[in-house]
Amino acid sequence: MSDAIYDERYSRPGFYWGSKPTGLARDVARIVRSLPSPPRTLIDLGSGEGRDSIYFARLGLRVLGVDISSVGVRKAERRASRLRSKPRFQVGDIRTYQLSRRWDVVFSSGVLNNLPRRMRGARFEHFKANTAPGGINAMNADVEKPYIPPQTTNPHASPFRSGELLGYYWDWEILDSGQGEFVSTASGIPHRKAMDMVIARKPPASA
Ligand SMILES: C[S@@+](CC[C@H](N)C(=O)[O-])C[C@H]1O[C@@H](n2cnc3c(N)ncnc32)[C@H](O)[C@@H]1O
Structure with missing residues (x-):
């Protein structure tokens, strides 16, 4: 299992996405600090x-x-090898991957557009x-806007509809959500993007 586009990007020296954590990861860190019982496990x-x-492992x-x-995955393992508390990494496809336990946090940044509608x-x-009661899901996704030309660098990706991501969490407490527009330079070709994000909490009593 692999993806030729990302394999090629990750074969280059340095880190394609840089070394700073994403804004979503920092938002999660800020929110979990304020929770009465902080989460212990997270799947990225x-x-x-x-x-x-x-x-997150450093936290x-x-x-x-x-x-x-x-x-x-191999690059991430090498990068984490000197940490005292190492994250584990695994090859898997979000279209089929089975979460084998209930996680306190299910996190995904920049990835969900690879899920077909x-x-x-x-x-x-x-x-x-597969989120523990009282646990958190933190997600973002590119959204389509009629005035923004579609992104073409990833042939597998399809945009979410504006508000779609939030809709999946209609029955959870919304801790944070929003939509932002910005110019992405990640592919080397600057292009305008709109992105939705949600940080939602599963009701503590639900099964
Ligand atoms: C924009 S990058 C974001 C990577 C990381 N979350 C970050 O922010 O540094 C998208 C990632 O999704 C991964 N990806 C694409 N399709 C996938 C799939 N079907 N299952 C799992 N990962 C996938 C790619 O390999 C790539 O690492």
């Missing part, structure tokens, strides 16, 4: 070269990063079902 779906998984969480790119409802139900 689409962990890439591991920047967020490593950030004391037990972390598993999953990514379709075996090159990314027809799969999304079932996949979000799976992510939610």
Whole structure:
């Protein structure tokens, strides 16, 4: 299992996405600090070269990063090798990956657009079902806007509809959500993007 586009990007020297954690990861860190019982376990779906998984491991969480790119997974393992509390990394495809336990935090940044539309409802139900009661899901996704030309650098990606991501969490407490527009330079070709984010908490009593 692998993805040629990301394998090629991750084969280059340095870190394609840089070394700083994402804004979403920093938002999660801020929110979990304020919770009465802080989460202990986190799964990072689409962990890439591991920047967020490593950030969360440094904060004391037990972390598993999953990514379709075996090159990314190996690079993340090397990058984390000197940490005292190492995140684990695994090759997996978010379209089919089965979460094998209930995680305190299910996290995914920059990845969910790789879920085909027809799969999304079932996949979000799976992510939610495998979140511990009182646990958190923190996700973001590119959204389509009629005035923003579609992004073409990833042929597998399809945008979410504005508000779609929040809709999957209709029955959870919304701790933070929003939409932002910015110019991304990650692909080397600056292009405008709109992105939705949500940080939602599963009701403590739900099964
Ligand atoms: C924009 S990068 C974000 C990586 C990481 N979350 C970060 O912010 O540094 C998207 C990641 O999704 C991964 N990916 C793409 N399709 C995937 C899939 N079907 N299953 C798992 N990971 C996937 C890619 O390999 C890549 O690492």
